[in-house]
Amino acid sequence: MSTDRRVGVWLVGGRGSVATTALTGAAAVAAGLTEPTGMVTMRPPFTEAGMPELGDLVFGGHDVVETPLALRAAKLVDDGVLPHGLPNALGAAIEAAESEQRPGITGHEARTEPRPALGRIVSDLSSFKTRHDLQRLVVVNVSSTEAPVEPHPAHQDPALLMDALDRGLGVLPPSALYALAAIEVGAAFVDFTPSVGARLPAIEALAEAHEVPVAGSDGKTGETFMKSVLAPALGTRNLKVRSWAGYNILGGGDGAALADPERAQSKLDSKGKLLEDILGYPVEAPIRIEDVKDMGEWKTAWDHIVFEGFMGVRMKLQFTWEGCDSTLAAPLLLDLIRLMGLALERGERGPMSSLAFFFKDPVGTSEHALHTQYDMLERWVLQRVVA
Amino acid sequence: MSTDRRVGVWLVGGRGSVATTALTGAAAVAAGLTEPTGMVTMRPPFTEAGMPELGDLVFGGHDVVETPLALRAAKLVDDGVLPHGLPNALGAAIEAAESEQRPGITGHEARTEPRPALGRIVSDLSSFKTRHDLQRLVVVNVSSTEAPVEPHPAHQDPALLMDALDRGLGVLPPSALYALAAIEVGAAFVDFTPSVGARLPAIEALAEAHEVPVAGSDGKTGETFMKSVLAPALGTRNLKVRSWAGYNILGGGDGAALADPERAQSKLDSKGKLLEDILGYPVEAPIRIEDVKDMGEWKTAWDHIVFEGFMGVRMKLQFTWEGCDSTLAAPLLLDLIRLMGLALERGERGPMSSLAFFFKDPVGTSEHALHTQYDMLERWVLQRVVA
Amino acid sequence: MSTDRRVGVWLVGGRGSVATTALTGAAAVAAGLTEPTGMVTMRPPFTEAGMPELGDLVFGGHDVVETPLALRAAKLVDDGVLPHGLPNALGAAIEAAESEQRPGITGHEARTEPRPALGRIVSDLSSFKTRHDLQRLVVVNVSSTEAPVEPHPAHQDPALLMDALDRGLGVLPPSALYALAAIEVGAAFVDFTPSVGARLPAIEALAEAHEVPVAGSDGKTGETFMKSVLAPALGTRNLKVRSWAGYNILGGGDGAALADPERAQSKLDSKGKLLEDILGYPVEAPIRIEDVKDMGEWKTAWDHIVFEGFMGVRMKLQFTWEGCDSTLAAPLLLDLIRLMGLALERGERGPMSSLAFFFKDPVGTSEHALHTQYDMLERWVLQRVVA
């Protein structure tokens, strides 16, 4: 087992709000400037599990935009995401991450020149590892949601997939190329978005073969978190959910991206599977995502739930959830990095269903009840410590 | 073990909305006229545990009011609690319960003539058992919430308590006299209200000594149910709850009873203990109950929760819960009756902490997280079946 | 002036929920079985204006569905729209209206055989007038919302329009054919839907020429009513509205109709014009309509309004409006019938901007502030009484 506690963190979408909040927050907690509120792995019983410390993370990333991290951080201060003065206090950490940002690959490159694109990512990841002498690397996708990918036979088989890439076929979106590259360099891969990432049989097989763990998909930050809490509770009380309508208004880049109906579809797909999985019967449950630029980095969800009680009496639960997406996502991202650092150390491979707690559409399981997912997480983390 | 599957059910507050809904609902489910929605014990894995069937329950009760059950049922139809036509279809069941209603004891009687009052209850319970040849009896308090009881040394010790009653001291409110009477005739006792009931050391000791199980207190129907679901979820995510204000508007008898600040105190006491127990730190969490006669049998709670996420960013969760209290309470009442029937059969004695799932202020435990309480319930029900 | 106080009422969509609620309600109020709650013209100062009494209305209608009114009324009882027992008490009134229902024209007929379709409507209206010896007739469109109509030069000019119809061109949707027929027989026409109805220059010119009044469009029942109240209030306080997102969930026929994006467009168009007209500056104000079958006849709107106060501080107003559309629409419909009865008596002709109070998208005015619209209404009704 490695004695080097450092872990490399490569963020795809490295200049975005979530990435900037995560790296600033990691530095702030490491420096004792803030509490690790919102991080699950910083509470007992996880604190004793030997995960990497936040101060041991080394950040780099790819992005297709070029906004300097310092500028993004300043913008996040204006939007109430980062405290006034914090970016200045952490100038060195931001500068260090800035120097490790590389141009991301575009959808066009992925479609037309997949091999060179993949090669470039692999090269960037490898040189990052070498430059910092890193034994462990975790690649996390926090870039904009992609449109759903069109099915292709090459998605089913590693050999067919490699062959298709060699022939220049654009069968993979950027997120999947990043996953492939991560696997190739022996890095763990986490998809915090609903994009395809590693979720193709061919890529999952490659992860197994290369002995790297993969986790995803789509970080469970807000409305879906609430669903995974409330639906099991109503279920244990034997109250029948009749309809559950959810409406989300959000601004920022995410709002604009999801205003594109194709991309929104990826999101809605990953949000829609829960209720039936949890409750065991189909529920009329429309979900809408609305781009409201005025919301900036903030997001409000309104959910309207009608349930039936004894003798058919209809009752109602409504909630509004008002949160800042980056603030909710960043600590979970840091949790996942720490957990995947542990997974690498433990030699885990393939889809990590134990991390379902963090995702709207977890790999390897259809368990969506939050408390059960929490038990799964605790079991995985602790059993190995105990052993 | 008894081969008689029948169980006597004696409801204190037997002419109230909850009692009427429960006995009508039991008959309706038994007759196949409605689904047992809202009953926990009618879902797997509880269905196989051998609890008494709803059709095997025999209802009677005490009440200080005299409104006939048929009239109350008609009123509940008007208020949208019972389906149109149902009371007529179940006339025989309502008539049977009507014939087993007895005048309840008043607060004045409890204060001035506790011994005769107790004697009268014991006599009513005994003759009910005899008349129907019942081997098992469950007494449930669903009467109006009492004001908190003034502490007295006799509350600590069975002998002192009996002596005080003999001397005509009014140290016990009616709910506690009902608990005592139940224990004396070997009946299980459940307090679905926040009144004192069996929750005095002297009475709990008597329950142990007489080998009867007691359960309570204060049925967890609405807002507190939500707290016991949401607070643990926020806790596992390491989000810090900063304030949680709850406002409840309700009508009916309950609204009027709780408009009396003294009685409301009992309710607020039993509601206020949860958050700190669950989260592990004190939370600014005012609760208000408002009598709005116009609400009739309905209740709406609005909760405003401020929590802190990463780097101190404040976020918000608000919910409204709109329910009919009797509709929510009645199926849980029937669950408790079935579970206490099982407990009697198993020879359980004293406070039943395994039933914490059902209560705002559970006896014998400070566990308030709903899913953990559910696990406790499942463990208790199933282990005995397995054994 | 006529001495006959009776007024014929012809409802397009005569078997729908709104129509059934309106005619049942008119009979119930006339019989003294219920209060005229929700009717504006039954309050002072309108009560003295000499409008037709509800008992003087004679109902008939067209519909493309064939559900008997008695069945629809029974369904409305189940859905909580009509009181239990009411339809039975008013059997004669329902029967009378039933006998005056005629098959409506379909979209297909309007597109392929407009002349015969128009002829059939005219004939039905004329024979209704004759059969009941009616001097005044008001035709009201309460049928399902149509998709927006494609622009055509014939819409601009009466002669061109008649010529197009003669040539069998399908340039008009059913709602416009009903408007034309009404004008032809000298009936007032009201469009309570966002369909095109009389809102084409050619048809408005014909209304002027035939000296009949027309009113519309799109009854202002719920969310838009709230907008027309809140936006002027925020405006007078000089608070700047930054965004206003509205989400509507509804079931029933309306929900299904508006799930069709084309038809929804008509609705959204008529809802979207208000804020800028009222506030004087553009506002980011998305609106969504969601079909949730489980909602039945009920509708809930959630609106999320962000406004800016002194020194740029952002504040929020959110509301939910939970109503039954038919219950909200029917009394306004009866108001409009009474008002159009008065307008016929007064010889009003063409678009009635004075009735803007009732509509999301009022003809002849861009005034949307409710209290100003109320003043316009009062002025029109009373000036004539005063004179």
Added chain:
Amino acid sequence: MSTDRRVGVWLVGGRGSVATTALTGAAAVAAGLTEPTGMVTMRPPFTEAGMPELGDLVFGGHDVVETPLALRAAKLVDDGVLPHGLPNALGAAIEAAESEQRPGITGHEARTEPRPALGRIVSDLSSFKTRHDLQRLVVVNVSSTEAPVEPHPAHQDPALLMDALDRGLGVLPPSALYALAAIEVGAAFVDFTPSVGARLPAIEALAEAHEVPVAGSDGKTGETFMKSVLAPALGTRNLKVRSWAGYNILGGGDGAALADPERAQSKLDSKGKLLEDILGYPVEAPIRIEDVKDMGEWKTAWDHIVFEGFMGVRMKLQFTWEGCDSTLAAPLLLDLIRLMGLALERGERGPMSSLAFFFKDPVGTSEHALHTQYDMLERWVLQRVVA
């Protein structure tokens, strides 16, 4: 007419959040650093009425606390009320106001030594006028809400009142002594709180006699503003309001002050009169105010309104209003100062019912509908300009 456009502004509670926000805001608008959002008098048609400019206001005040204005302003920046950097940019204006703060009189002084207390206020006001050579002075009470005052015969008559003060009787709370002092020095008096201020027959008579205008009471900033908008709208639609429950959570000094049930009573009294005045019938309308320290300068109101529509169908409107009290109050305060400057110039005297728009409990009128109040305001401001 005076050629001096300057107006002295004396704020009772001069070191509080509202006062600090108002004076900072006035300076910021005058300096062109911010828009006058939230100020009614800065919109047409009021802009042409010749009211004093914000840059012409000279600030001073009394307060019983000693927190420097600069410190208070810094705190308001932290709480999101003032923009970052603003207090620094306006250091001179804050410094100028700081040099004109004087120690306020306490409740104890008012009760035990009313004459010297009154004398001290008069002297402070007079020397302020002299020092700055001010021809017009407006005194505004923005201090903490007082408990209701006990009735006393001296409240009815100026001579009796003066006599009582001479005899050292503590019949007036501080707010009334401030009002008296203002009248004595010929200053206009505005009570932005629900305290008694000038609202005693004796003091109103004195205002008439001394020819000074008085205005009040209790600034209509949030929930009551909403009531004065929604209730008239429901009324014009003839919808019957059945119940209206309001719950307010707030922090800051105001939250703590109103946690005192006696003081809260003043507030609730001034809030409770509206609905019946507007609707013309009594409404079950409880209001609660809850101190939640965590809310800081912010306030959230939840209102739950049940109304009845056609044929008795119950429907609901709920809203949450989330605002910052100082941000809402300060621009209205500046409006009132400008309007009272105009009133002084016009020689108005006694209670100003034309300013009802600004108050929960307006002097001299029971008109509570916002749009009618707006018409009254416009009429008063413009008629004089026109004349």
